[in-house]
Amino acid sequence: MIRLWGRNTSSNVMKVLHGLDELGLPFERIDVGGAFGGTATPDYRAKQPLGLVPALEEPDGFTLFESNAILRYLCNAHAPTSPLYPTEPRARGVVDAWLDLQQTALTAPHTVFFIGLVRTPPEKRDMAAIAAAVQQAAGIWKLVDARLAEHPWITGDTFTIADIAWGIHVHRWMALDLPGRPDLANVTAWYHRLLARPAFARHCAGPLA
Ligand SMILES: N[C@@H](CCC(=O)N[C@@H](CS)C(=O)NCC(=O)O)C(=O)O
Structure with missing residues (x-):
């Protein structure tokens, strides 16, 4: 299942939550960032080099950062014909x-x-x-x-x-x-x-x- 790293009080995490939900993609979310911490570890920095949220992780280990890049990726990878990201x-x-x-x-x-x-x-x-x-x-x-x-x-x-x-x-x-x-x-x-x-x-x- 897709894994979304980031506290749900972050605007950039909320964007990705909104996108995942509009596309009907199953996911789990893990609280990191802000008071939750957890973003300074080498493991997290490998997903998001600045230690910010969000970061996305696919079941095969592929990871991506930058909320708007994640929105584009979700459409390209999981909903390539969706009107949410037109192909024309x-x-x-x-x-x-x-x-x-x-x-x-x-x-x-x-x-x-x-x-x-x-x-x-x-x-x-x-x-x-x-x-x-x-x-x-x-x-x-x-x-x-x-x-x-x-x-x-x-x-x-x-x-x-x-x-x-x-x-x-x-x-x-x-x-x-x-x-x-x-x-x-x-x-x-x-x-x-x-x-x-x-x-x-x-x-x-x-x-x-
Ligand atoms: N351009 C990045 C910005 C990410 C960003 O600034 N995230 C903020 C929250 S909105 C953050 O990680 N703040 C520190 C923290 O939550 O620990 C994106 O769109 O993903």
């Missing part, structure tokens, strides 16, 4: 672009306000840095909002792994009390479409911790 080169290229944009543009500001508001005691919070991060993220969410004015999912009429990669982040964007967050009607409607998907609701929409 341009459609696939657009999905890849939005997967990369999530990692390169959204992760940094989201990490600042999530760690600041959820994992830092109030007296130690840097509210100026949090407000700046919200504004930086708002610029990215406005781009997403404009796309979602044209079609229901990030890359078009079909739900794909791009929606999975952005989905956990929209939950945090909507669920936290963020200073200066703009109201973005299309992003809000897309968030509600995600919430209607049982796999998203199961893995990505719980209390923030």
Whole structure:
């Protein structure tokens, strides 16, 4: 059975949980990372060289790290005809672009306000840095909002792994009390479409911790 290494409070682990569930793939998950530790051992570093979560392990010993690479791999290896990762080169290229944009543009500001508001005691919070991060993220969410004015999912009429990669982040964007967050009607409607998907609701929409 596929084995997923990583605590289920990690956004990058949640993405992979969402993907495994959407694809209907059986798996087991092992708690490592955060308070669970276990990521500094040579055995774990062989799976994830930076000691981060998640890491994926196949029954034959093949391992893979980087959450978005894992999402692509799961489709390629286990569901090659799934609409979650279209095979037509341009459609696939657009999905890849939005997967990369999530990692390169959204992760940094989201990490600042999530760690600041959820994992830092109030007296130690840097509210100026949090407000700046919200504004930086708002610029990215406005781009997403404009796309979602044209079609229901990030890359078009079909739900794909791009929606999975952005989905956990929209939950945090909507669920936290963020200073200066703009109201973005299309992003809000897309968030509600995600919430209607049982796999998203199961893995990505719980209390923030
Ligand atoms: N780009 C990596 C980032 C992985 C990452 O930063 N994971 C965080 C949790 S979201 C982590 O491992 N934090 C340390 C820990 O949990 O011990 C990916 O997408 O997999």
